[in-house]
Amino acid sequence: MVAAILLLIGLRIHYLVNVAEVRSYASFVGAFFSSLQLGSLYALIALGYTMVYGIIRLINFAHGEVFMVGAFVSYFLFSNTPYTVPGAILGAAFVSFGVMFLATLWRGHRLGHPLILAVGAVSLVAFTFVLSTASLGWIMAMILSMLTTGVVGVAIDRIAYRPLRGAPRLSLLITAIAVSIFLQNFGLLTFSQRQTPFRPETMWTDPFSFDVLGQAVFTTNLIILTPLLLVVLVTGLHLFVTRTRIGRAMRATSQDPETAEMMGVNVNRVIATVFFLGAMLAAAAGVLWGLNFGSLNQPAVFGLLPGIKAFSAAVIGGIGSLPGAVLGGLILGFLENFLTALFPRTPDFAGITEYKDTFAFIALILILLVKPSGLVGEDLSEKV
Amino acid sequence: MLEITNLSKAFGGLQATTDLSFSVNEGEIVSVIGPNGAGKTTLFNQITGVYRPDSGDIRFEGRSIVGRKPSQIVHAGIARTFQNLRLFTNLSVLENVMIPQHHKLRSNWLSAVLRTPGYMRQEKAAYEYALDKLSFFGPRLMSFRLHQPVYVLSYANRRRTEMARAMATEARLLLLDEPSAGMNPSETAEITQIIRRMRDEGGYTILLVEHKMNLVGEISDRVVVLDYGRKIAEGSYRDVVDDPAVIEAYLGKRAAEEGRTADLGVDLEELP
């Protein structure tokens, strides 16, 4: 079936280039790469949705806002550093919590353990120094933002979702919606109410063009970076989930939380880890998104559509399945970008760009009606 | 009334029902017994349309009901109770027992909102009918208990409510899934009498799944024994209980060889 679709696409391209002569092959190569980029971004965000759903069967509505937080935090890190000392302490505190959390994963200690506290203290001092003296580049900003946003993700779970463990799923969903709205407006309150330009100094946003059959394709270096980061992060996640003790605990908890707990797994800690990881990936996606589009919409709006679209991607791929999320994200990226390239605006045809945003929703509804377990996913039904 | 012919159902690799055939005649009380996991509840689920059998036929009053939806099967005249109780927890006893009358309602929603005389007549009739079914259990579910939400009721009262609810569907065949589960001997004796009264006074035909041999022996006209989804014996209680295949299924090969009986029941007449 995949072959059939590719054939149809090929025929359509051929038609547009050779028969109707409205586009060149180069433009489709360009569309391919931009779809790949967009798809990678959706994939990174979708992973967070799918991991959280896999472990506590919750659609984390607030994940889109976590993505937003990641983007904005990184913006503040590379554009406003060095900070004054109080600000540096505050920022360092957040980052240090993230470091401490990672440290607890490493050794299995609790947060109050002396070793962890020592690590935290060291990192607090170190980062205060860094944030108050250095002007951060975007990579450092992204890493620190990933740590900070991870903490935000864990906090959301601790404050809003943990008290509702065992509550009916709909209550959880409503709470997630509330958290989402909270973060949107918190962003408005603390970050800004306008669009924010996102242009750090980096070679990755430099233009990059190459020739295809005599025509030039104009892109940026990001077409290399974005998929590369996707591969790196996904590989890291995969290794973590399959090779570490905590990864095993995660997989066990997603199958049967009660039994996992009886086997000695600290379920709450595992869940917090899942939120941390998902938030980290979303933050990375946020930074890449900013680099890609050059600016961030206002906080109440920025995370909304990408969030829902990424969720659709996770469902399309198969919610609960990591490869499914990546697959779904890439598919959605292509659906949005490449499909609009296949039906371009011509004098007789208005094009389908203005309907772009509905594709994700339509695909979501179709998948849920036809194959709710997604392209790769599992089947969960109720026992009478 | 109910004819089951060569019924088979598998879940993945597990064969839950294998080539099962038996029938229930009008006015009979037939018990289905067998060790746990023998496929008794699966059988009920197939009759009531929750599962679709892989092969075989189920005919009720001459017409095949395979493939119909559960609510359609209720229209046809079959109702059930559930092994683990599935009451409408936050609704009152009265509301629980009136809901089965909804499918008989001839008025549309607008008549209900406007409280037309036709609708009010049907409401009153449904109310009376519900009370009538509840009265099977004596006065204990009437008066103030009518309006209590089901979650405050004792376990035995909940079972009784579920049985009244099944009767209130105006079904002709009732499938009772372990009606005495969790009841003590005196409650079990009472429910045994009630099941008999349901057939004698209410005119219901009853197919029941049970584990308590005393109950089974006391009221069954016929007994069907299942093991691993297959029928291994059928007949009167006395016949079945001395059948070697049944003894082996319940008590093991050695017991069968020793010629023991599977009649493990307490004699109900000796109860105070």
Added chain:
Amino acid sequence: MPDPKRNRNRLLTLAGLGVVVLLLYLIDNSGSSKLVQAFALFSIWGIAAVSLNLVNGVTGILSLGQHGFMLIGGYVTALLILPVQSRIRIIESGRSSMTEETLSISIANFFSAIGLESLAAPEYLWLQFIVALFIGGLAASFFGLLVGIPSLRLRGDYLAIVTLGFGEIIRLLAATSMFSPYTNGALGFAGVPAEFGKSVWWTTAILGITVFVMARLKYSSYGRALQGIREDEIAAAAMGVNLAYSKILAFVLTAFFAGVAGGLWVSWIGTARVDQFLFTLMFFLLVAVSVGGTGSITGVLMGTAIVVFIRQYGDPLEQTYALTDWLRAGGLIVLAGGFGAFIYRAARRLRPRLNAMVWVPLGLGTLAFAAALVAPGQGWLEGSFRGFGLRAILLSVLLVVIMVFRPEGVFGRSEFSWAAVFRERRDRPSDEERGQDAWLSNPDLADRLARQEKREGDE
């Protein structure tokens, strides 16, 4: 069901209606247009919330698409009722996507076309509005039918997302070129007659009708069937309830009233634009329904009152104040919360008394106050801060708190009734009945009762 106090209750309800009419009269003549508008908004959103309650609370299906139904109703009503001058202005603006044809769709023209020219006159605008509202509701209910279809195959959270998807698709498509001949694209319709949406009489009357229909439905056989679906869908089907019919009925009715609410909403604002129907609107309604109670109409109205109050009277929160003022105010509230938690735990004898719920707010509050004290002199703490978005933050925090501490809503499943006011309970035995019930289960007690009665008889 025989109700002994029926006549008394009917009289009380009549008296209550009288009080409501008096209240409306007072509000209408209060001279405060802000109050009038707020109350009208309460009624309008009340219609949307009470109808949303039919699907969410009574049937137990979380629907997140109410804003889509309101959009349909709003736009249809607006197009049908737009006065001629507004239509002319749209053409003259030069930026409209509407044609002469689509702009001529109106109730007035319809009346003229079927020979009732007199009704097309401006004096009959009120009649035209009623017809327009009705048609808007019908249009929305058609979409309710569409949205109801997935509810037959999907459960819980997936279904919720699908309804959200529908709502968003409707919103996104409304401004696209496919539909802008009918919706005027992103510009929408300006100049919708506002005298209906801003009138407490109109809005409350229609709210009254909505509440009447919803309450009558809830306490009917259909209502019971829907609640059965909420409690246990499989058991409901096993008892003969036609799931498909019931669920779709719920969606269609909910969508109808949502459409009517949408029509009143565009009248209240005076324009019909796509960004009046964002998910934020759905969020407000969700808060109203969730805070109020699952299935309780009274609760939902209370929730709507809270939401509308915060929206309309919450502007002071979103102004610019000095940062130190924010810190002090915020610190005070948080400290109060911490103290409240401490008193709660002490009263309930919960240990440890100083757990996270207590010391975190206390600590943060103290920090805030300390910062406010230290501020003069510290450059970065001077300056002012705008409380943008605080209303929504407040509502979202309220929603989380309700979900954590009382997920069934403040009113839960209970409804206002005169019986409740007089503390009449049908689910408690009278003394005589209590004696009877005991006899059934405890023979000793029966003996004692019998002996006691004999003794009293001898005396």
